[in-house]
Amino acid sequence: MGLDLEEEEKEVKTAPKARTKRTKELLEENSKKLDELKNEHEALEKEIDSIKGEAAALGDKDVVGLDIEHEKFGKGKISTQDGKYIEVKFADVVKKFVLPGAIAEGYLRITDEELLDYFKKRNDVHNRLLKTQVALRSNEFASERTQEDIDKLKEKA
Numbered sequence: 001m002g003l004d005l006e007e008e009e010k011e012v013k014t015a016p017k018a019r020t021k022r023t024k025e026l027l028e029e030n031s032k033k034l035d036e037l038k039n040e041h042e043a044l045e046k047e048i049d050s051i052k053g054e055a056a057a058l059g060d061k062d063v064v065g066l067d068i069e070h071e072k073f074g075k076g077k078i079s080t081q082d083g084k085y086i087e088v089k090f091a092d093v094v095k096k097f098v099l100p101g102a103i104a105e106g107y108l109r110i111t112d113e114e115l116l117d118y119f120k121k122r123n124d125v126h127n128r129l130l131k132t133q134v135a136l137r138s139n140e141f142a143s144e145r146t147q148e149d150i151d152k153l154k155e156k157a
Contacts, residue, residue: 044136
């Protein structure tokens with residue numbers, strides 16, 4: 001039995017060393033991942049600034065009084081504009097729509113090709129901005145999770 005106890009003690013002593021080595025490897029991997037996420041975060045922030053610059057360069061168009069046509073409601077006229085929201089007065093009803101999507105995606109048809117082109121560009125910029133903002137938020141969550149993993153591993157070590 002004396003021999004068995006000595007072997008058990010050796011096994012117990014070697015197990016923590018292996019765990020410590022693996023913990024160090026995980027810490028290194030997570031630290032590299034966190035650095036990559038930080039670099040990606042900076043790139044996404046720069047992209048958002050660039051897209052906002054594109055939006056500012058396009059400017060805002062006042063479309064009050066513009067004649068439009070809707071598939072279901074027929075012909076109408078834009079009566080008010082409040083930021084990205086517009087109200088259109090049709091023969092029987094007044095409806096609210098969101099710019100630039102309502103015009104760019106064809107829900108509201110206009111005859112002015114230049115204005116239509118503007119709203120398509122504006123919609124593209126808007127969609128790219130939303131997509132990049134979602135990617136940025138996802139990056140932030142991934143960074144938080146990775147930092148939590150690093151903190152837990154440091155507690156073990």
